[in-house]
Amino acid sequence: MNLQQLQYICAVAANDLNVSLAAERLHTSQPGVSKQIRQLEHELGIEIFERAGKRLTGITPVGHSVLENAAKVLESVKGIREMAAEYSHPATGNLSIATTHTQARYILPAIVERFISHYPAVNLHIHEGSPDEIARLAEKGTVDFAIATEALHMFEGLAVLPCYRWNRAVVTPKNHPLANKRGTISLADVSEYPVLTYVFGFTGRSKLDKAFKREGLKPRIALTATDTDVLKTYIRAGLGVGILARMAYDARLDKDLACIDASHLFEPSVTSVAFRRGSAFRGFHYDFIRLFAPHLSRNIIDEVSKSTSSKTHEKLVKQIMLIMDD
Numbered sequence: 001m002n003l004q005q006l007q008y009i010c011a012v013a014a015n016d017l018n019v020s021l022a023a024e025r026l027h028t029s030q031p032g033v034s035k036q037i038r039q040l041e042h043e044l045g046i047e048i049f050e051r052a053g054k055r056l057t058g059i060t061p062v063g064h065s066v067l068e069n070a071a072k073v074l075e076s077v078k079g080i081r082e083m084a085a086e087y088s089h090p091a092t093g094n095l096s097i098a099t100t101h102t103q104a105r106y107i108l109p110a111i112v113e114r115f116i117s118h119y120p121a122v123n124l125h126i127h128e129g130s131p132d133e134i135a136r137l138a139e140k141g142t143v144d145f146a147i148a149t150e151a152l153h154m155f156e157g158l159a160v161l162p163c164y165r166w167n168r169a170v171v172t173p174k175n176h177p178l179a180n181k182r183g184t185i186s187l188a189d190v191s192e193y194p195v196l197t198y199v200f201g202f203t204g205r206s207k208l209d210k211a212f213k214r215e216g217l218k219p220r221i222a223l224t225a226t227d228t229d230v231l232k233t234y235i236r237a238g239l240g241v242g243i244l245a246r247m248a249y250d251a252r253l254d255k256d257l258a259c260i261d262a263s264h265l266f267e268p269s270v271t272s273v274a275f276r277r278g279s280a281f282r283g284f285h286y287d288f289i290r291l292f293a294p295h296l297s298r299n300i301i302d303e304v305s306k307s308t309s310s311k312t313h314e315k316l317v318k319q320i321m322l323i324m325d326d
Contacts, residue, residue, distance in 0.1 A: 010067060104126055106250075135274060149271045166269055167266060171259055187211060196235055
């Protein structure tokens with residue numbers, strides 16, 4: 001048994017039993033991966049994967065246990081390497097983040113600029129995707145951190161920490177009736193017009209739907225998109241009023257649009273950072289999170305990462321929310 005074999009079986013499991021895809025991501029050959037897996041199974045005297053001919057169709061009961069322990073071994077090995085790198089080259093390495101378009105476009109640029117000024121020799125990789133996609137990347141260990149508002153709590157293998165609260169704005173052309181309405185707007189006012197907003201599962205969309213349902217209103221969703229800039233393009237074209245994350249309105253770039261506060265209409269949403277439980281981090285990983293969410297100290301991150309109890313995790317998160325409220 002060797003580390004390469006453990007890496008191969010974990011990669012195959014992480015890629016939906018697709019050996020070719022696992023080999024591609026490991027930068028090796030498919031026959032080589034299959035051969036090493038067979039050798040490991042022969043040495044252990046068990047079958048880790050179920051097969052139909054040459055095709056893998058499932059994971060055997062004992063295979064699940066083997067994979068669970070293999071993942072722990074590989075995580076420990078990674079921790080040893082990270083520890084050694086921290087002492088030998090503390091300011092060099094790789095940091096990978098998966099996030100949504102809104103976070104990447106409107107929140108992260110200032111954070112990334114500050115981070116790079118502190119760590120110019122660290123290679124930073126940003127992956128965009130849906131909340132579900134980026135959560136899976138973090139759970140598999142493909143990226144160090146996932147940053148999103150939706151979906152992260154649905155993955156048991158992730159430690160999830162709240163970073164900041166935000167709310168929404170109604171965005172319209174400058175000459176729109178809502179932009180010139182006196183006093184605060186209501187959901188009934190908004191529902192009189194076609195609505196442009198995020199695809200379900202993105203950028204706190206669930207809070208929007210709940211708010212209208214609570215008022216007994218059914219807005220006409222004329223257009224949905226994952227990209228805020230796309231939504232603003234169609235708002236400018238007069239297709240309807242936008243319900244967007246307030247952070248996505250740039251007073252300098254969006255001078256032709258009106259931004260109407262809607263925080264009284266919707267519950268605030270919380271953007272969180274997630275990472276695989278038991279992850280080994282280096283100093284610059286902690287510093288990135290500190291720049292993004294100053295209340296998340298190294299001790300808090302370590303405590304949540306090591307937590308195996310959902311009750312303990314919930315208790316820690318409640319404590320963090322109290323810190324955010326101070």
